Amino acid sequence: MINKLLILHTGGTISMNEGDNGHVVLSQENPLLASIKTLHSPAKIDQEAIFNVPSPHINLTHWIYLKTRIEKAIFQEHYTGIIITHGTDTLEETAYFLELSIDTDIPIVLTGAMRSNNELGSDGLINLQSAILVALTPESRDRGVLVVMNDEIHHAKFVTKTHTTNVATFQTPTFGPCGLIAKHNVLYFQRLTCYEHFPFEHLEKTNVPLIKTYAGMDSELLKYLANSECDGVVIEALGAGNLPPTCLAGVSALLNAQIPVVLVSRAFNGVTQDVYDYVGGGRRLKQEGVIFSTGLNGQKARIKLLVLLNQQLNQPLSNYF
Numbered sequence: 001m002i003n004k005l006l007i008l009h010t011g012g013t014i015s016m017n018e019g020d021n022g023h024v025v026l027s028q029e030n031p032l033l034a035s036i037k038t039l040h041s042p043a044k045i046d047q048e049a050i051f052n053v054p055s056p057h058i059n060l061t062h063w064i065y066l067k068t069r070i071e072k073a074i075f076q077e078h079y080t081g082i083i084i085t086h087g088t089d090t091l092e093e094t095a096y097f098l099e100l101s102i103d104t105d106i107p108i109v110l111t112g113a114m115r116s117n118n119e120l121g122s123d124g125l126i127n128l129q130s131a132i133l134v135a136l137t138p139e140s141r142d143r144g145v146l147v148v149m150n151d152e153i154h155h156a157k158f159v160t161k162t163h164t165t166n167v168a169t170f171q172t173p174t175f176g177p178c179g180l181i182a183k184h185n186v187l188y189f190q191r192l193t194c195y196e197h198f199p200f201e202h203l204e205k206t207n208v209p210l211i212k213t214y215a216g217m218d219s220e221l222l223k224y225l226a227n228s229e230c231d232g233v234v235i236e237a238l239g240a241g242n243l244p245p246t247c248l249a250g251v252s253a254l255l256n257a258q259i260p261v262v263l264v265s266r267a268f269n270g271v272t273q274d275v276y277d278y279v280g281g282g283r284r285l286k287q288e289g290v291i292f293s294t295g296l297n298g299q300k301a302r303i304k305l306l307v308l309l310n311q312q313l314n315q316p317l318s319n320y321f
C-alpha cells in the first residue's frame, strides 16, 4: 500500500507563538505548514490548515466540518492515515466525537502541544513526528481514534487532560496508555474491547448540559433544566455514583419531564457503580431511571449522549452506556 497521509491543522498552542511580552498568540500563518519539511517520513504528506482557532473556540460546527472532511479524505481521496493537530483544552472531546461518528479502520490520530512553536522545549514538532509514525504503523489500524502526546498513545474514549501546563498532561485514568512511541517504532500493549460508531450527517438535538455536583447541592439548577428545552443532562456525581439527597427533587423533575439523565463520577479514576442503597445512593438512582455510564468522564458522556439522542435506537438508551 502506498502511504498517503493528510494532516489537518485546526490551531491550538501547537500552531501558536510566544510574543515578546510572554503571552502566547495565534500566528497568521500556521508555523507547522513550513515545519513539515524538517520531519522524517517515507510517506506522501498533504496538509491543510482547516481552522486556526484555540481549542476553547471549537464547537459542534467545527466537529461536523472536520468529520465531513475526514470522511472525504478516507473514502474518496483514499488517504491511509489522518493526523489532526489541535489545541489540548478540548482535544479529548474532538477525538471522541470523531471516534463515535466515523466508521473506518484507517488511523485517525490527534496531537497537540503544551508549549508553543517558538518556546524553549517546545513539544509540538516531536508530537507531530510521533503522530506521523503512529499513522504509518500498520498496527494502528482498527484501533479507533488515537491521541498521541509525549511519546504515549491513548484511546480517544478514555484519555483526558490532567495538567494545565505539563507536557505529560494527557493520561488515561484507570487503564493507562494503549501504546508507546519507542526510538524507532510504535509498541501497542492494549486494545479497546469495542469501538462504537453511529451514522449521522448533522445533529438536531444538541442541548445537553454537564452539571457537576458538590456537598450540599440543592435541586434548583436541575429543576431549572427540567423546565427548559434541554434534550438530556449529564451529572458528575459523587464517588461511585451518589448524589446529595437535596438534589433528588431535581433529578425526579428531569426524569418526569422525559429528559434522560446520565451519571458519571467526578472522581478521576474508576467507574460508576450502583453500590449504595441509601437516600441519594447509586442503587436507588438507578432504580429511578438514571443511566450509569461506565468509565466515560463527564465531557465524553455528554458527547455520547448528544450522538445517541440523534439516533434511531433499537435498544433502551441505558444499554449504550
Ligand SMILES: NC(=O)C[C@H](N)C(=O)O
Pocket: 011, 012, 013, 014, 053, 054, 055, 056, 086, 087, 088, 089, 090, 112, 113, 114, 115
Ligand atoms: N496547549 C493548548 O493547546 C492549550 C490551548 N489553550 C488550546 O487548547 O488551544
